[in-house]
Amino acid sequence: MKPTVDLPHEPTCAWPFFDSDDEAAVLRILRDGNVSTHPVIRELEADWARFTGRRHGLAHASGTAGLMAAFFALDLQPGDEVLVPTATFWASVLPMLWFGLVPVFCESESERLGPCPVDMARRITPRTRAMVVVHLWGLPAKMSELRALADQHGLAIVEDASHTHGATWRGRACGSLGDVSVLSLQGDKLAPAGEGGILLTDDDQIHERATCLGDITRIIELDSVARRFAATSFGVKTRIAPLSAALGRSQLAKLPDLNARRNANHRRLCLALEALGFETFLGPDHVERVWFEFIVRHRDPARDVDALIERLTREGCRAAAPRYPLLHQQPFFAEGHWRQIARVPSSDATMAGVDELADTARENRRLIRLPNFPGPDNGIVDQYAEAFARAVE
Secondary structure (H helix, E strand, O other): OOOOOOOOOOOOOOOOOOOHHHHHHHHHHHHHOOOOOOOHHHHHHHHHHHHHOOOEEEEEOOHHHHHHHHHHHOOOOOOOEEEEEOOOOHHHOHHHHHHOOEEEEEOEOOOOOOEOHHHHHHOOOOOEEEEEEEOHHHOOOOHHHHHHHHHHHOOEEEEEOOOOOOOEEOOEEOOOOOOEEEEEOOOOOOOOOOOOEEEEEOOHHHHHHHHHHHOHHHHOOOOOHHHHHOOOOOOOOOOOOHHHHHHHHHHHHHHHHHHHHHHHHHHHHHHHHHOOOEEOOOOOOOEEOOOOOEEEEEOOOOOOHHHHHHHHHHOOOOOEOOOOOOHHHOHHHHOOOHHHHHOOOOOOOOOOOOOOOHHHHHHHOOEEEEOOOOOOOOOHHHHHHHHHHHHOO
16 A cells, blocks of 8 residues: 655755855855864854853853753852753753762653653752753743742752754743753754754853853853863863864854744644644643654553554555653663762662653653654655554544
């Protein structure tokens, strides 16, 4: 039987998208010859600070490096606890271990798949100092509840906005919602630099500590006593490469237009799937989401997801389970290896067992990952809608 989806997935699903502007931006740096400390790094930082309305931007070699700098910049102490979702990429959590911080895994809520404020509140102890808020798959988390919880208990918010380039919450850009915020600029993100990350904050001290950790060339410019560290820094080099910064600037300039095309394709398919009984996580009216990943869920909890994915595959769709396994179930945490990095004795902290956080595990098994449709639609979006209709017959 001929599959419903018989059009090529490319170019509609091809990503990243580079054009002659991107090529010219990179070539300019090569011809200049300064491929280590070129001013394009500062230009990228200024662009992102302007785009998100932040006071400071600091570019890093990766989003992981940016998150490492963020945890360091908060000036937390070994043994301090940080509330984190288990449903996220490992880089949202693991960098904190190098500073002796203890991740406390929490459930995700089912409406937007972000951190669950109610479960986070249950897990606060006298040692809790911060929370990590991840806007998963491109949908801003429940920031009103999370910010209220953080303010009530004096917790810092580390915002991992790596999936939400261009998304907004109540008119504010994702990347402006934490005490310190980080976006990855890795190759499959919405504003890719090849590899890179951007740390954003309004706090001068956070910016200063992050600078001292990772970019020795900038310490001498700090207007504080921290300039005395200009000869040594704090021992890590996390500065982005100018070639990546140039590509990142070029991609950021195109981000609104590229998001608009992707969003239009996805919203059209979402409306069709909603009519077939699927939740597509469009979000409430005060949220303007984007799509790093296209995740859907059938409204019937009893639906056999594996069988549905198999039917969709037979119809020519690219359908699979979400690509992030739950972190608390991974051997690195479940077998205690994380303690070797954090240097936390077994008696000083406990970790959620593999059978805990059952709500998140159950809901995660119901999710289906589809391809993104960022390019001009060649008709494949309508074919996906028809394939879903056949799959649920």
